[in-house]
Amino acid sequence: MPLFNLFKTKTAANPEPNKATFTQPPDTAGLVVASELDKALEECKTTVLRIAKECRAKNRKFRDIEFDLENDREACLNGLTPLPDESYSPSDVRRVNQIFEKPQFFIDGADSNDIVQGALGDCWFLSALATMSTAAGLVEKFCVARDEEIGIYGFIFYKDDHWVHVIIDDLLYTAIPKFEELNSAEKSLYHNDKELYNKSARKGSQTLYFAKSGTDGETWVPLIEKAYAKLHGDYASLSGGWAAEGVGISSYIMTKDIMDVDKFWNEELLQANKDRLFGCSFQGLDGARSGDYQAKINGLIGNHAYSVLRAVEAKGKRFVVVRNPWGKSEWTGRWSDGSKEWTAEWLEILPLLGHVFGEDGEFIMEYSDWLDCWDQIDRTLLFDSKWITSSHWLRVISRPLPSAWTFGDVCFTITLPQPSFTIIVLSQLDYRYFNDLSGRWYWSFDFLLFKRGQTEPLAMSSQTPGRFYARSVNLELDLDAGDYVVHVRLDRIMRREKNWYEMNADNWDQRKLSRALTTRAQSRSIVSSTSQSKNLTIPVEALAGLNFTDMEKKAIEKAEAQKREAEAAALRANPPPPVITTTTTTTTTITTTAADGTKTVTTNDVVSEKPAAELAPVPVAADAPPATAEVDPAQAGETDAKPVEVPAPAPVISPFPPAGADVPEPDVSDDDVVFLGLRVYTDKAGGAATVGGQLRHEMEAAFAALGVKPQ
Numbered sequence: 001m002p003l004f005n006l007f008k009t010k011t012a013a014n015p016e017p018n019k020a021t022f023t024q025p026p027d028t029a030g031l032v033v034a035s036e037l038d039k040a041l042e043e044c045k046t047t048v049l050r051i052a053k054e055c056r057a058k059n060r061k062f063r064d065i066e067f068d069l070e071n072d073r074e075a076c077l078n079g080l081t082p083l084p085d086e087s088y089s090p091s092d093v094r095r096v097n098q099i100f101e102k103p104q105f106f107i108d109g110a111d112s113n114d115i116v117q118g119a120l121g122d123c124w125f126l127s128a129l130a131t132m133s134t135a136a137g138l139v140e141k142f143c144v145a146r147d148e149e150i151g152i153y154g155f156i157f158y159k160d161d162h163w164v165h166v167i168i169d170d171l172l173y174t175a176i177p178k179f180e181e182l183n184s185a186e187k188s189l190y191h192n193d194k195e196l197y198n199k200s201a202r203k204g205s206q207t208l209y210f211a212k213s214g215t216d217g218e219t220w221v222p223l224i225e226k227a228y229a230k231l232h233g234d235y236a237s238l239s240g241g242w243a244a245e246g247v248g249i250s251s252y253i254m255t256k257d258i259m260d261v262d263k264f265w266n267e268e269l270l271q272a273n274k275d276r277l278f279g280c281s282f283q284g285l286d287g288a289r290s291g292d293y294q295a296k297i298n299g300l301i302g303n304h305a306y307s308v309l310r311a312v313e314a315k316g317k318r319f320v321v322v323r324n325p326w327g328k329s330e331w332t333g334r335w336s337d338g339s340k341e342w343t344a345e346w347l348e349i350l351p352l353l354g355h356v357f358g359e360d361g362e363f364i365m366e367y368s369d370w371l372d373c374w375d376q377i378d379r380t381l382l383f384d385s386k387w388i389t390s391s392h393w394l395r396v397i398s399r400p401l402p403s404a405w406t407f408g409d410v411c412f413t414i415t416l417p418q419p420s421f422t423i424i425v426l427s428q429l430d431y432r433y434f435n436d437l438s439g440r441w442y443w444s445f446d447f448l449l450f451k452r453g454q455t456e457p458l459a460m461s462s463q464t465p466g467r468f469y470a471r472s473v474n475l476e477l478d479l480d481a482g483d484y485v486v487h488v489r490l491d492r493i494m495r496r497e498k499n500w501y502e503m504n505a506d507n508w509d510q511r512k513l514s515r516a517l518t519t520r521a522q523s524r525s526i527v528s529s530t531s532q533s534k535n536l537t538i539p540v541e542a543l544a545g546l547n548f549t550d551m552e553k554k555a556i557e558k559a560e561a562q563k564r565e566a567e568a569a570a571l572r573a574n575p576p577p578p579v580i581t582t583t584t585t586t587t588t589t590i591t592t593t594a595a596d597g598t599k600t601v602t603t604n605d606v607v608s609e610k611p612a613a614e615l616a617p618v619p620v621a622a623d624a625p626p627a628t629a630e631v632d633p634a635q636a637g638e639t640d641a642k643p644v645e646v647p648a649p650a651p652v653i654s655p656f657p658p659a660g661a662d663v664p665e666p667d668v669s670d671d672d673v674v675f676l677g678l679r680v681y682t683d684k685a686g687g688a689a690t691v692g693g694q695l696r697h698e699m700e701a702a703f704a705a706l707g708v709k710p711q
Contacts, residue, residue: 040156040163041144047167048145048154055150061095062152064169067230069093076229078236080436080508080516086239088119090173090209091181095151099172099207100217105146105153107218110139112309113360115221116327118210119175124241125228126211126325127279127305129221131243134273134309135382143220155227160430161391161526161677166227170219173209176202210235214327214360233433233516241432243279243305243378245471250380251462252470255371265318265367268379269311278308279378280322280370297373298333306374309362314349318367321355330363333373337363381423381476388684392691393429393527393677398490400672405491407448409696412486412678418686422479424449425679426461426488427472429527434520436508440500441492443674446473452483481686486678498671527675528693 112130151170190197205212284302287293310321337357431438448457680689
């Protein structure tokens with residue numbers, strides 16, 4: 001078997017391309033949320049320790065060649081297609097100990113006031129980070145391991161359906177150039193003194209180009225932003241998004257749709273940072289009439305993500321503590337810092353609110369104002385070790401437009417072994433890294449949940465504002481044990497021309513394109529109905545300690561073992577009927593007469609056993625010669641009989657493809673294709689759900705029995 005055919009066999013992730021029903025891969029069932037996290041934490045720690053040990057032995061700080069800000073600047077800053085309004089031009093790259101006199105990763109732990117946005121439009125991520133920092137110990141949980149002397153840091157993030165660890169060095173982009181790069185006027189401001197310039201202008205958090213900490217010398221904010229940029233390919237990929245996307249599984253709530261605001265306050269908002277997190281935002285204002293396209297609502301900015309830090313009830317009033325990730329630009333309405341509402345009587349509640357006045361981006365709003373100003377609320381539940389998850393991903397081919405907006409392209413099945421409060425999440429793959437390769441469309445989707453066999457739906461997925469740009473929808477409800485069906489409805493709007501890839505591929509940096517294709521293939525490798533073998537990287541653990549000959553031998557042994565196991569499994573599933581044998585004794589007597597008349601008699605007994613099914617009665621003619629007869633020696637050994645050709649055995653049908661075979665891959669442009677996954681979270685005590693998927697094939701045939709003609 002050729003080496004690279006190791007990754008070309010059909011597996012649960014690479015089935016026959018025309019298969020329509022897919023069972024759940026075993027490694028996606030029954031994942032305990034907390035235990036999987038613990039496993040990822042341990043792997044990350046081990047990697048950091050190993051690299052730090054190697055660096056110490058060489059007397060070198062760690063430099064991450066996979067994301068080298070200094071020597072691979074363009075690849076780290078920009079995507080395949082840089083946008084004109086997203087041009088990044090940091091002045092320098094420096095290590096943490098060059099920027100700060102006494103750097104510390106955390107100073108008194110993670111706090112929302114530590115976060116200040118930089119030149120990157122990633123308010124959605126930083127707002128999510130600020131929200132998470134209000135839950136004690138949560139940020140520290142995914143800032144896993146570090147060796148600050150060596151300059152190595154390890155983080156973990158949840159991507160699609162699994163935890164991944166990201167290792168980075170401590171090099172950061174700065175906004176302040178070297179002294180030699182200043183013009184004469186700029187140098188004169190520092191009396192042409194390079195040492196003075198370096199000490200005053202090139203030190204501290206304010207010199208950082210991207211995100212920074214509000215506490216000088218604290219480094220966790222810019223480093224975690226760098227790790228998240230590496231995870232998604234570059235800094236530019238983090239520009240624009242939903243705050244809920246940066247936190248996890250979230251529900252989007254339109255404030256206009258809240259029926260009972262008292263119930264929402266008591267049952268939802270008061271639980272902020274206990275078992276759920278909240279963010280808020282509103283659509284940017286239309287400046288067509290006023291001419292002011294930067295208009296604000298009492299200091300609040302549209303199309304910008306804010307964090308909800310706390311909800312507090314004091315002296316009969318309801319207050320919400322909110323934070324702007326910019327670390328400035330606050331609410332200027334009622335109960336803003338220093339407003340007339342803060343009389344001596346009300347100043348007493350500031351400690352209860354956990355708030356102090358100051359231009360730090362944190363502010364107070366009364367609940368009624370909060371509901372009036374914000375269009376959208378993002379709510380995220382926090383998971384612990386009581387939860388268990390199962391998932392299934394599919395490559396879904398939708399009907400080309402124009403076509404009806406209807407259910408019927410894909411469905412998922414869910415089996416619950418026990419009753420449980422259940423969260424069902426339908427989502428796309430995270431395509432930030434390979435955004436330019438993610439197809440022609442912005443997709444949206446919703447779903448109906450049915451009890452299997454029933455015609456009335458149990459529930460519908462949550463509604464999503466800006467639904468063409470959201471990556472997931474979900475549903476939370478109590479379910480009994482049993483079988484359920486999720487029917488999905490797809491919708492889309494065009495985002496780019498049909499031949500986008502073909503028109504741009506030659507102009508893209510081929511090295512960057514290769515990495516994007518690889519990451520896309522890795523993401524899609526969790527999907528049951530696709531193959532991406534050409535672009536998948538070879539896992540290091542598959543190569544470790546083996547030359548290619550060793551690997552080929554190992555691959556052959558593995559393939560043979562899999563074949564034997566498949567044959568054994570098939571035999572166990574369909575055992576052959578018991579064999580009944582019949583024993584037959586055949587006696588042959590030969591009498592030979594020599595020339596002198598002497599007769600020699602030879603007797604030969606042959607005992608044979610044959611399956612009874614192979615034995616057939618031999619008809620004996622009335623004039624058949626006796627079984628014992630004389631044989632003329634002159635004719636002995638001569639016969640008119642012709643050899644009978646034994647038929648060749650039927651070919652063995654292997655469950656595995658030939659070594660050179662490959663699974664057809666989808667076209668790069670992926671027209672009419674969306675990658676969808678269904679994740680089901682349940683109570684661990686009741687056992688994991690089983691999730692399956694089914695795709696539509698030949699709509700006319702599939703619906704004929706129902707008398708439905710697809711549109």
